[in-house]
Structures are given as C-alpha cells and as structure tokens.
Amino acid sequence: MSTEYTNPLFTVDSVLFTVKNGQLMVLLVKRAQAPFTGAWALPGGFIDVEQDTNTDATASRKLEAKTGLKPAYLEQLQVISGPDRDPRGFSVTLAYFALVACQDVSPQISSVESASWIAVSDLEKTNLAFDHLQIIQMAKQRLQQKTLYSMTPIFCLPAQFTIAQLKTVIEAIIEKPIQRKSLMRRIEASRIFEIREEKVSSGGRMAQLYTLKPGADLVNFERNLSL
Amino acid sequence: MSTEYTNPLFTVDSVLFTVKNGQLMVLLVKRAQAPFTGAWALPGGFIDVEQDTNTDATASRKLEAKTGLKPAYLEQLQVISGPDRDPRGFSVTLAYFALVACQDVSPQISSVESASWIAVSDLEKTNLAFDHLQIIQMAKQRLQQKTLYSMTPIFCLPAQFTIAQLKTVIEAIIEKPIQRKSLMRRIEASRIFEIREEKVSSGGRMAQLYTLKPGADLVNFERNLSL
DNA sequence: ATAATAGTGTCTTTAAGACAGTATACA
DNA sequence: TGTATACTGTCTTAAAGACACTATTAT
Incomplete structure (x- = not known):
C-alpha cells in the first residue's frame, strides 16, 4: 500500500x-x-x-x-x-x-x-x-x-426566548402544529432551562423568558413528538 | 480564493x-x-x-x-x-x-x-x-x-433469526436486559418482518424464525427502549 | 369589559415495562 | 412427567395529545 x-x-x-x-x-x-x-x-x-x-x-x-x-x-x-x-x-x-x-x-x-x-x-x-x-x-x-427529540431549535433563537417563540420555530421546522403544553412539559422535564426574572409583553399576558442554563448540554428525549 | x-x-x-x-x-x-x-x-x-x-x-x-x-x-x-x-x-x-x-x-x-x-x-x-x-x-x-430506536442489530445476525437471538444481540450491545415482549411488539408493529415456515429447536419449545421482508427498509420507532 | 396571549389541570392515548400464566418440545 | 424454552395476556407506567379552563396584560 x-x-x-x-x-x-x-x-x-x-x-x-x-x-x-x-x-x-x-x-x-x-x-x-x-x-x-x-x-x-x-x-x-x-x-x-x-x-x-x-x-x-x-x-x-x-x-x-x-x-x-x-x-x-x-x-x-x-x-x-x-x-x-x-x-x-x-x-x-x-x-x-x-x-x-x-x-x-x-x-x-x-x-x-x-x-x-x-x-x-x-x-x-x-x-x-x-x-x-x-x-x-x-x-x-x-x-x-x-x-x-431535542431542543436543538433554541439555537435559532436569541439567548432569552419565550415558549411562543420556540413553538413558532419548531413549527416552521417540522411543518406541523404542536401542543404548547408538550413544549412546556419538555422544558420542565429537561431541567436545562432557567426562568429569567424578566417577562416580555406580547399583546396579552406577559410571557416568561427562558434561557439555557450556563454550561448545560442539550438532552435527548426518550420519545418523539408525533408527525 | x-x-x-x-x-x-x-x-x-x-x-x-x-x-x-x-x-x-x-x-x-x-x-x-x-x-x-x-x-x-x-x-x-x-x-x-x-x-x-x-x-x-x-x-x-x-x-x-x-x-x-x-x-x-x-x-x-x-x-x-x-x-x-x-x-x-x-x-x-x-x-x-x-x-x-x-x-x-x-x-x-x-x-x-x-x-x-x-x-x-x-x-x-x-x-x-x-x-x-x-x-x-x-x-x-x-x-x-x-x-x-431501531432494529439495526439484525445485521449482526444471519438472514433468518429467532427473537431469542435478537434479544441476545441487543443485550450485548446496550449492556442491559430487555423485555422479550417489547421486542415482539416492535417486530409486529414495524411490519417489516416475515414469519418463515420453519421453526428451530432450542432446548424447549421450537422458536419461530423471522426474516426482514425483501426490499423492506428499517423503520425508526417513536420511542426508545429504556436504559 | 373585551380581546389577546400566557399558563394550568386533567383526561385520553400510545407504547414500553413487568410479570404471571399458557404452550410446546425433548429427555 | 419435568424442565427448559417459546409465546400470550394483561396490568402498570411514562410521556405525549387534546382541550377546556384560569390568569394577566393592553385598549
């Protein structure tokens, strides 16, 4: 050779x-x-x-x-x-x-x-x-x-983001509507996001801002969202 | 450039x-x-x-x-x-x-x-x-x-194989025992396997042989086996 | 007050885990 | 007949889907 x-x-x-x-x-x-x-x-x-x-x-x-x-x-x-x-x-x-x-x-x-x-x-x-x-x-x-099966789409958003923003990005990517509730559950369960003090106004009730915890790695969920 | x-x-x-x-x-x-x-x-x-x-x-x-x-x-x-x-x-x-x-x-x-x-x-x-x-x-x-989340391990087996063989291979790979039943459900649900006529003896009741249907592609399951 | 958006409660659905119970083969 | 392996039935569990209901803000 x-x-x-x-x-x-x-x-x-x-x-x-x-x-x-x-x-x-x-x-x-x-x-x-x-x-x-x-x-x-x-x-x-x-x-x-x-x-x-x-x-x-x-x-x-x-x-x-x-x-x-x-x-x-x-x-x-x-x-x-x-x-x-x-x-x-x-x-x-x-x-x-x-x-x-x-x-x-x-x-x-x-x-x-x-x-x-x-x-x-x-x-x-x-x-x-x-x-x-x-x-x-x-x-x-x-x-x-x-x-x-992951929160990868957060990298299409600024460091601080609302659930609604994340939902919009995810729906643009998979081209299907998803349940807001499922997103919240995943954010909660993954334990990798932090609630910021600030909220942001958006036409109605003010929305909570989230950030990825400093140094935290993305986790993979055991189950897929359904297509 | x-x-x-x-x-x-x-x-x-x-x-x-x-x-x-x-x-x-x-x-x-x-x-x-x-x-x-x-x-x-x-x-x-x-x-x-x-x-x-x-x-x-x-x-x-x-x-x-x-x-x-x-x-x-x-x-x-x-x-x-x-x-x-x-x-x-x-x-x-x-x-x-x-x-x-x-x-x-x-x-x-x-x-x-x-x-x-x-x-x-x-x-x-x-x-x-x-x-x-x-x-x-x-x-x-x-x-x-x-x-x-897939049946990829079948490629470590001959074309015809039993559930027990598949179970052994999977357990060797993930280093954890799995439920035989979960495997059977997945084989059934994926609809990509065929039951062969022959059975093979293995110390007790004869075991069913399965094959990947000709031309069938592997599917990904929506959920992971648990680790 | 109304509309708009945010967030919660909870019932249903799906697929895996656990495991007891039945079936079949061979010694 | 006993034991070993194969298979089935079914209850439990975990996490997503659906969706009604409450909360908070701006006008």
Missing part, C-alpha cells in the same frame, strides 16, 4: 439555517467563478491547515466570514463524494449543518452583497450549484428529526 | 462490529508499517478514484478485503481531523460504522492472519494505533443509540 494515491479535492460546506418570520431559511452565496458561475451555493471552502485545528474550525471560520459570527450550533452532516458531482473531477465534500438566530445576523448580512437568506420552500425556483439542493434537503431532514 | 491549498491526507477507516457469544466484537488489523508498527488499527485506507464510486465503496471494498464479504450494514460515523492525530502531519479520516453476522465471516477471517475480532470490553488492554480507541467508542455509542 502506497501513499501515492490521487488525493481528491476535499472541501467543507455548511448548511446554515435560521427561522425568520415563521419560515425556515438557508444561507447561500452567489458563485463568482466557474463552474456554476452565478448560481447559488453553500458557503464553504478548503481547510487551511495553518489556522484550522480541524474541519469544525473550517466550517465555523467560513460561516463567520459570511455572517460576522460563529454559528450557535454546528454538527457534521455527511460526506458526499463521487466522480461526477464536480465537473473538475472526483471530489469529496464534508457537509455541516448549522443554526443561528436571525436577529444576531441580519445587520451584517445585508452589507455582504454575495450572501443571502433564501426560504427553503423557494429552493425549487433557485438555481443551485453542484448537488447542493440534495445536501440542503439532507440537512433539513436531519434538523426535522432532531427537532422531534 | 485559490485551489492551491495544502490538501491534507484523506483516509477512510471502518469500525466493523459483530456479536459473538453474547460479546460485542470489533474487527482490527495489526499494523505492519510505521507509525504504530505492531499496534492494532481499524481496517481502512485511501480512496481509489479509479474503482470507488464514492467513500462508501472505499469502506466496503476495504472491509471485503479483510472479511471476504460486504458488510450487511454500513453508515458514515464521523470525520475526525487535526494536525496531531497522525505524526506525519494534518490528517482527515472519514470513519464508518458497520455490522456483519459473525457466522458469515468466521471461516475467512481465521485465514487472514493480520485481522481479528477483539472484544470491545478488552480494548483497554489493547495497544491501539492513532485515536482509534476514541473512534471505536464513538461507534459503540452510535450503535447503542440506534439499538434503542
């Missing part, structure tokens, strides 16, 4: 989601070079072995370059590889899946002309580069699954 | 599990070259862009070389990367997690001197190369999780 194999091109791309006005959105950048010039693509690029300690750092760095901040949530999605997905030859892409609160990003993103949020429901009408549509669909599926 | 980055070395390694005599085992190979000469390592190697259509094919091909057959189950586990995990420099490894029935493999494996099954519980006493111990632990965790 020799180490002199043709080493295929390795890239790191991210599917960064947020929820804006009850719609699931994904961050895309307009390609300036061939191939797929002018098409929308996932933000990403090559590892920089000088500054990246691993591929997570690569994904994080590339996202920060586009949004001005590190994503609140980042996890590996899947490696996609093959001889035909890039016209330049065999390619290997590590896709990440990430979440941010749109409130945190909005100011920066308008100033960067090349990146913008696109509603996931509008992707059919969008000219997407490579196999990025399939990658986004994989990421969406993973996000939907995780939403059924 | 240029494509002239230092492209780090990319390898594909697999954690192939089976259950033998109620013990979870992993397939390891003895390293012949430096670094870590003589230490045990995960079977794997480089993509061959000539013959592999993607990284799944690489993993499958490398496992077939060691066991004589393609794994019954294969899925991506995780990409591990960093400057220090291989003394030769920055490396990127795509780890797979795979299952086979030990009955199918045993004859071949004894003939290949360099590969052997090691009990996962004995790994502390084993001299393992690189960060392969951590990778195996990740794979074990994933297998344990999947076992709680």
